[in-house]
Amino acid sequence: MAAKGRVTFSQDQCKGCGLCVDVCPVHILALDRESINAKGYNPAYCTDQEKCIACTNCATMCPDLVIVVERL
Amino acid sequence: MAVVFERTKGLTPISTHYCPGCTHGIIHRLTAEAMEELGVLDQAIGVAPVGCSVLAYKYFNCDMHEAAHGRAPAVATGIKRVLPDKFVFTYQGDGDLASIGTAEIVHAAHRSENISVVFVNNAIYGMTGGQMAPTTLAGQRTTTSPLGRDPAHAGYPIRISEMLATIPGATFIERVAVDSPANVRKAKRAIKRAFEIQLEGKGFSLVEVLSTCPTNWGIEPPNALKWLKENMIPYYPLGNFRDATKEEVSDGQ
Numbered sequence: 405m406a407a408k409g410r411v412t413f414s415q416d417q418c419k420g421c422g423l424c425v426d427v428c429p430v431h432i433l434a435l436d437r438e439s440i441n442a443k444g445y446n447p448a449y450c451t452d453q454e455k456c457i458a459c460t461n462c463a464t465m466c467p468d469l470v471i472v473v474e475r476l
Numbered sequence: 477m478a479v480v481f482e483r484t485k486g487l488t489p490i491s492t493h494y495c496p497g498c499t500h501g502i503i504h505r506l507t508a509e510a511m512e513e514l515g516v517l518d519q520a521i522g523v524a525p526v527g528c529s530v531l532a533y534k535y536f537n538c539d540m541h542e543a544a545h546g547r548a549p550a551v552a553t554g555i556k557r558v559l560p561d562k563f564v565f566t567y568q569g570d571g572d573l574a575s576i577g578t579a580e581i582v583h584a585a586h587r588s589e590n591i592s593v594v595f596v597n598n599a600i601y602g603m604t605g606g607q608m609a610p611t612t613l614a615g616q617r618t619t620t621s622p623l624g625r626d627p628a629h630a631g632y633p634i635r636i637s638e639m640l641a642t643i644p645g646a647t648f649i650e651r652v653a654v655d656s657p658a659n660v661r662k663a664k665r666a667i668k669r670a671f672e673i674q675l676e677g678k679g680f681s682l683v684e685v686l687s688t689c690p691t692n693w694g695i696e697p698p699n700a701l702k703w704l705k706e707n708m709i710p711y712y713p714l715g716n717f718r719d720a721t722k723e724e725v726s727d728g729q
């Protein structure tokens with residue numbers, strides 16, 4: 405069974421580039437089109453924390469190091 | 477519960493000025509993590525280039541020096557020769573290293589200066605607004621090649637790693653890309669190996685990292701990664717072009 409994880413975003417530092425979104429194997433990341441951060445971007449967020457498998461793909465691709473991944 | 481990914485201590489907490497999705501940020505992280513893991517942050521001196529990474533001195537959590545355009549290998553040479561116990565690296569773009577700074581990089585490799593180079597090839601001059609670089613692909617549109625680079629007029633893109641690998645003094649030359657998580661992980665291993673070679677006193681090491689410039693390519697960040705994969709990697713194949721430390725081993729067998 406895949407590991408369980410938790411992914412946390414420093415949303416105020418996110419530039420909304422979306423590189424994390426495509427590489428998530430369980431498709432639980434998206435850009436939040438409803439909010440705009442202080443930098444003026446739609447930040448990335450996790451749509452379903454329960455499904456995170458702590459693979460770290462998202463954080464590996466994040467150019468701004470806004471993602472912390474924990475294994476539960 | 478264990479943290480499996482967090483910000484490296486090799487970077488300052490400052491948010492970078494890089495455009496959204498620019499992979500300079502990933503390459504900064506890999507460089508910083510490699511230094512942190514090798515325990516050299518306290519003894520490291522980096523040399524920043526001219527180009528979008530001109531402000532790298534604000535981001536790397538070690539001593540940094542600025543160099544004139546293309547001259548980072550010369551400045552690094554001076555630092556390393558005066559302070560041989562320091563870990564000395566340069567971080568340079570393709571406009572910096574493959575154009576105005578070609579003489580410096582060729583001769584630093586030729587002398588096998590015991591320094592490490594992180595060479596970021598994004599096939600364009602980013603900082604100045606997207607002009608053609610020596611590394612711009614044939615047919616690639618830039619502000620100075622609006623109809624696409626015409627090799628009959630501008631020559632073919634220069635393959636720096638292949639060229640440097642022919643120099644006896646170039647101890648370690650590898651080309652990597654940061655277009656996917658797997659390739660980012662491989663890029664980290666190459667950068668770390670290049671740094672180890674310096675720590676072992678074995679001479680010049682360079683890692684060419686294929687990178688994106690979503691802004692000046694005019695391509696959204698996720699598609700820029702795809703563009704890199706489909707257009708840059710076929711012309712700039714990934715892999716190790718020289719590892720003289722292994723050649724020594726096989727010579728002795």
Ligand SMILES: Cc1ncc(C[n+]2csc(CCOP(=O)(O)OP(=O)(O)O)c2C)c(N)n1
Pocket residue numbers: 526527528529545568569570571572573576598600601602603604609689
């Ligand atoms: C002596 C000198 N010539 C020209 C310039 C203008 N200039 C600034 S950055 C740059 C090119 C940068 O491109 P690259 O090294 O590919 O880095 P990028 O911005 O793409 O990361 C040029 C030509 C300069 N600053 N100094």
Ligand code: SF4
Pocket residue numbers: 493494495497498499500528598602603688689690691692
């Ligand atoms: S101009 Fe290009 S290389 Fe420079 S920060 Fe923006 S995306 Fe990166």
